[in-house]
Amino acid sequence: MIMRNFKRSNALVRPMETVKGFSKLSKEAKVEWLCSHFSDPESAYETLSMYWNDDEALQKLHDEFIENTVSNFYLPFGIAPNFLIDGKTYCIPMAIEESSVVAAAAKAANFWLDRGGFKTRIISTTKVGHVHFAYWGDYDKLLSFFEGHIKALLFKEAEPLTKNMRARGGGIKDILLINKTFEEPNYYQLLCTFETCDSMGANFINSCLEQFSRTFRREIENSDLFTPREKELQVIMCILSNYTPECLVRAEVSCKVEELEDEKKEYTWQEFVDKFEKAVHIARIEPYRATTHNKGVMNGIDSVVIATGNDFRAVEASAHTYASRSGKYRSLTDVKVENGVFTFWIEVPLSLGTVGGITTLHPMVRFALEMLGNPNAPQLMGLTAVVGLAQNFSALRSLVTSGIQKGHMKMHLLNILNQLEATEEERKVIVKYFETDTVSHSKVVELFCELRGVKSLSELKK
Numbered sequence: 001m002i003m004r005n006f007k008r009s010n011a012l013v014r015p016m017e018t019v020k021g022f023s024k025l026s027k028e029a030k031v032e033w034l035c036s037h038f039s040d041p042e043s044a045y046e047t048l049s050m051y052w053n054d055d056e057a058l059q060k061l062h063d064e065f066i067e068n069t070v071s072n073f074y075l076p077f078g079i080a081p082n083f084l085i086d087g088k089t090y091c092i093p094m095a096i097e098e099s100s101v102v103a104a105a106a107k108a109a110n111f112w113l114d115r116g117g118f119k120t121r122i123i124s125t126t127k128v129g130h131v132h133f134a135y136w137g138d139y140d141k142l143l144s145f146f147e148g149h150i151k152a153l154l155f156k157e158a159e160p161l162t163k164n165m166r167a168r169g170g171g172i173k174d175i176l177l178i179n180k181t182f183e184e185p186n187y188y189q190l191l192c193t194f195e196t197c198d199s200m201g202a203n204f205i206n207s208c209l210e211q212f213s214r215t216f217r218r219e220i221e222n223s224d225l226f227t228p229r230e231k232e233l234q235v236i237m238c239i240l241s242n243y244t245p246e247c248l249v250r251a252e253v254s255c256k257v258e259e260l261e262d263e264k265k266e267y268t269w270q271e272f273v274d275k276f277e278k279a280v281h282i283a284r285i286e287p288y289r290a291t292t293h294n295k296g297v298m299n300g301i302d303s304v305v306i307a308t309g310n311d312f313r314a315v316e317a318s319a320h321t322y323a324s325r326s327g328k329y330r331s332l333t334d335v336k337v338e339n340g341v342f343t344f345w346i347e348v349p350l351s352l353g354t355v356g357g358i359t360t361l362h363p364m365v366r367f368a369l370e371m372l373g374n375p376n377a378p379q380l381m382g383l384t385a386v387v388g389l390a391q392n393f394s395a396l397r398s399l400v401t402s403g404i405q406k407g408h409m410k411m412h413l414l415n416i417l418n419q420l421e422a423t424e425e426e427r428k429v430i431v432k433y434f435e436t437d438t439v440s441h442s443k444v445v446e447l448f449c450e451l452r453g454v455k456s457l458s459e460l461k462k
Contacts, residue, residue: 023067031070047071061361077307077364078102079371083109084117085386092387093368094303099415101299101391108390108397115255118389120382126173126246127351129205131190131213131238137230139179142188145226146177150219154190157215158208165204170195172208190216193246198377200310200353202240209238242314243321244351249378251385252345253393260342267401273337275400280344283331290331293392294323297332297346300391304384308372309358309365318349333392346389350381416444426451 016037022030031048038044048071053059063069075095080102083090092109094102112118135142154175162171171194178189190212194205213235221231260269283293298316305312323332333346354377359365369375372383413434417427430447437443445457454460 080105093307095307096303104394108394118386121250122378123248124246127194129192129209129240132236134186134234158211168197170197198354199356205240242317244349247351249381249385250347251389254343280335287329296395297388297392300387307368310352352380413439
């Protein structure tokens with residue numbers, strides 16, 4: 001791509017002018033339009049282009065994942081080794097930008113490696129979708145007609161859509177008529193459940209739902225049982241739900257309480273267990289703490305979800321709704337101590353796929369799945385839940401012992417040094433210093449300025 005002559009200005013144009021037909025422009029034209037609004041178009045172009053892949057076919061693949069692509073946005077792809085899960089050792093792929101997440105996961109994996117590792121259990125893999133509709137008429141009449149005539153027809157007329165899924169052991173599980181008029185006048189649902197095997201199943205579910213709506217409306221309109229007003233049934237929308245409380249997995253760790261003794265003798269196992277239990281219980285009753293607690297869980301879960309090409313936004317939304325299912329937002333993890341055994345576990349809904357979407361298109365996603373032994377969807381659910389549990393264990397362990405900042409800021413130290421543009425020699429000196437001290441941004445800056453022979457960063461900018 002060759003840069004053209006851009007009209008320079010002293011500042012970024014605010015606001016940018018509107019543009020019509022932008023999606024129809026070539027990538028080169030999109031980039032040119034964008035860069036022309038910067039005070040230094042060449043610099044803007046250089047930033048975008050430095051992240052393009054030299055392999056044109058690979059770059060074209062990435063360009064076509066979404067619309068209006070102008071560059072790539074990289075996340076670090078790290079690994080957390082030594083995860084013993086259901087008797088098998090895994091190296092877990094994690095894609096995330098937060099400095100301490102992979103380290104914390106790996107630390108928890110090593111901690112539990114000699115204590116029996118992680119155990120998982122798939123509780124259910126059912127997914128949900130709805131046909132939302134309005135109906136002005138007698139509910140009992142509608143229910144009787146649905147149960148006696150329409151329900152079987154919905155299954156039958158969707159058979160061309162479900163043929164391949166049924167051959168893999170999946171398909172439509174059930175279709176129910178739900179009366180929601182006590183919450184919204186004239187509002188009803190067809191609540192539909194599905195088994196989508198190794199695919200996340202969004203397109204499959206939505207296609208089935210739209211077919212259900214066509215069959216449903218046609219049968220109501222053609223029946224002599226309903227009045228003209230009742231036949232004016234209004235389909236509002238047909239859409240899967242990202243809340244999947246029946247697509248549920250459990251992961252846990254357990255050991256004798258004595259095995260939680262600190263090797264450095266900085267705390268006893270009794271102190272650790274007591275504070276750990278209280279920390280989890282606080283997250284069960286205090287939404288302010290539960291939000292941060294669960295954010296830590298999702299640090300682990302999201303990083304695996306992204307690395308394996310799944311939808312982390314859907315997973316996040318479902319997990320947080322599940323955490324609120326009691327009517328109050330609570331911790332996703334729980335703990336108990338019985339008969340001298342410490343058990344820590346998570347139950348979380350995870351709608352994941354190992355086929356479809358970008359799982360077979362994105363080279364790094366394929367690499368990640370191969371690293372995991374090409375798991376099926378239930379296996380990936382278990383592996384992902386384990387990383388969320390591991391992440392939470394590491395966070396809680398730090399919180400109730402040394403404090404969260406000691407480890408977190410050590411991992412953040414390199415980011416601070418990069419921001420300061422420290423030389424390699426300066427980095428070595430500062431990293432060495434913080435081997436025995438807690439990292440703080442102000443202290444790093446102070447040491448950096450001492451090495452540069454200045455009193456403050458402002459002097460360096462003069």
